[in-house]
Amino acid sequence: MPSKSCYKNTSIVCFIISAIILIVGLTVFFVVFRPYLDDFVNDEIISNSIVVDNTDEGYPDWQTNTGDLPPFYTYTYFFNLTNVDDVLNGSYPIFQELGPFVYKENRTKIDIVFLEDRTKVEWREFRQFFFVPELSFMNDDVEIVSLNPGYLGVCTQSGGEEPMTIALSGPVLLRVFQNWMYNSFVNHLKIDYLNPILIDAESKFDINDFYSSWANRTDDGENNIYKGMHISTVESGASEISLEITKQLFNTKVDYSFVSDSTNMIWYNASKTESQSIEQTDAIYRLQSTFQLSLNQLTLIINWLNSDDFNQTWLWPYFASNFKIENEQDLAFLQWGSASATKKQNHKTTSVYNLYWDYPYPGVPEYGYDCQAPFCSTIDYATSKYLLNDPTYGIFDMTNMGNFLIYSSDKLAIMYNLTDKQVLILKKYIFSFSKIYSFFFLNEYIFPAGGTLFTKHSVNYWLFNGTDALLQYASPSMPGIPILINDSSIEDSKKRPVNTLYTGKSSQDLVSWYISYLGHDTLDYYAEPIPVAGTDDWGQFPPFLTEEDNKQLYSFSSDYYRTVPIFLNSTYEDEYGIKLFRYLINDSFFGIDPLYYQSIQGFVNASGAYNATPIFLSNPHFYGVLDQQWINKTTGIVQNILNDTTIIDIEPNTGKVFNVQESLQVNVFLNVSKHFFSVFNPDVVNDVFFPSGWLSEISQAREKDAGLIKDIYIGQGMSKFGYWIVVGVALITLILTVTFFFCSNKNKQVYELQ
DSSP: OOOHHHHHHHHHHHHHHHHHHHHHHHHIIIIIIHHHHHHHHHHHHHHHHOOOSTTSTTHHHHHBSSSSSOOOEEEEEEEEESOHHHHHTTOOOBEEEEEEEEEEEEEEEEEEEEETTTTEEEEEEEEEEEEOGGGSSSOTTOEEEEEOHHHHHHHHHHTSHHHHHHHTHHHHHHHHIIIIIIIIIHHHHHHHTHHHHHHHHHHTSOHHHHHHHHHHOOOOOTTOTTTTOOOOBTTTBOOOOOHHHHHHHTOTTSTTOTTSTTHHHHHHHHTOOSSOOHHHHHHHHHHHHHHTOOHHHHHHHHHHHTOHHHIIIIIHHHHHHHHOOSSTTHHHHHHHHHSOSSOOBTTBOOOHHHHOTTOOSSSOOOHHHHTOSTTOOOOOHHHHHHHHHOTTTOTTSHHHHHHHHHSOHHHHHHHHTOOHHHHHHHHHHHHHHIIIIIHHHIIIIITTTTOSSEEEEEHHHHHHTOBOHHHHHHOTTSOBOOSSOOOSSHHHHHTSOOEEEEOSSSOGGGTTEEEEBTTBSEEOSSSSOEEOOSEETTSBOOSSOOTTTOSEEEEEETTTTEEEEEEEEEEEEOTTSOEEEEEEEOGGGGSOBGGGTBOSTTOEEOGGGGTTOOEEEESGGGTTOOOHHHHHTOBSOOOOTTTSSOEEEEOTTTOBEEEEEEEEEEEEEEOOOTTTTTTTOTTOOOOEEEEEEEEEEEEEOOHHHHHHHHHHHHHHHHHHHHHHHHHHHHHHHHHHHHHHHHHHHHHHHHHHHO
């Protein structure tokens, strides 16, 4: 029979063994196994979520979606206005919804630079869209009638059609300069002043030697005194124009000679470099007949008149000396301000409108020509050039022209170095010019090209071009309002400023968080500057999200041009068995907010991003708009809750967006005031949100991503499984020890009784 001490020692040994097993098991699990497993799982998550180098596992998917990622599709739908004539006569619009027109979207980050120990990264985005006909309703060349945001934007900035027409005189005058004054007018002057220039040249040389050299010398030689004053070249050989014909060409009494009064038009028409016209053909025939020239000989003369040698050696020095100008284009400003570049007729200045048959516009363009009365004051070329063409204040720009009309005379006199009299006459000139020229350009060039209140373009044009005939005049730097950016080449994307974001290296909560968008760290479109903030366009959110701590997240949207708050709506498991957090856009985002100039619930004001064009974004089909009047003012808009909201499904461990359906509608607000459309559209009288179209950008997770999450689930499961194994072993050991302890005590009592 065991001794008393034996029971006691055995019990103690068992207790010590079980305690050692428990301590060692827990120590191994919590100090070695679980941290290693957790670190392995977390490292796998972070390596796919946070990118700080091009060797990182998640870099390929972060850099582009053109690899093995599932396609990113953009579904677009348009509202075709079917009763435009009725709307122009005061009725409400009726729409026919057409779509989808589906495009595959490729996004690639370029010019990637990691900054500040890789805590930040900057890049540009190269975006391209490719039409997918097999998924589309019809080809994207179908034409859509819609309210023209370009026309409405120009009217909004100007304050209505009447002030728009007056302010448009600036861009119209610029076109007169670009299309005629800078080129045709200067070429006219070159022919007009052949007389004094060639007579001066004749006077400097032996006349017979001069004529011989002009007609048949083929090279300049060294220090040639006749440089720029000969028509033959080494390539063409001598012209073989006789001395007698040469003398006729330089005779003031011979019709059509270089130096006769009838020279102007005949040589101008003959020497035009544009495509041949009837006038040019007639001029060539007359010159050949008058001077008995072959076509080759006449061609040599015309080439000489247009040559750089003749222009730079003889013509330009004459203009610079006599008109005190710096370059040929200054002749146009000189003529505009004082009408003094053209030769006087009967001791009076002449306008290009009266002087040249090929002037293509309907009236006198020069301020200086209207300024001939004794009380008037012309403007010198330098002041004219500054007034019209200064990059900051020049009234060629429509906004500057509008400001010129409303600023005080004192302010304008200081800004442009003008007298009060000049300011007064200039304003009178602008009103007069706009009545003739602005209306002419609108009716001849702008309206026929679609620059009207309602216009028609193809789906493709609305989406990716958006160039408007009126905007091309009013805002050359932004001639169109495309709905989507579609880069024709990588060079297009390089023209845009960079985006800068945190990588997440310094803090996981800042992964893919915007610092600046297109070079701007604040948005100045609103009542006060708004910082750029939020994750990258529904791309990557912080890892390790929880239902308790992440009920609201923030994403910066390049479509809405601001930060979008999203809230946790629900959780669910997808077809792969992956748990996802579903987020929706907060209703407050579409609410009334003076900070964002939002005064109508349901509509996000994006006007600031489009030069004050009244563009408002909403859910498709006005879903969520509480005031029914805006919905009731349109016909043909049918809501569908499945498509009319934005949904973002995020896998909480990695923060990756597994599914996204970003749905938004582009609307143009026709806010009619009493005189807004008083000139061209006087019967348009209803305030209406005109829906242009809506789009839904859709992307879904791939099986590879699901596999990654399942690996993470396995790792997390192993961690939990290991924990419960250790706890289970410890409990079993503890139970056995206690059982043994009680059994030992019982045996001990039996032993003592015996």
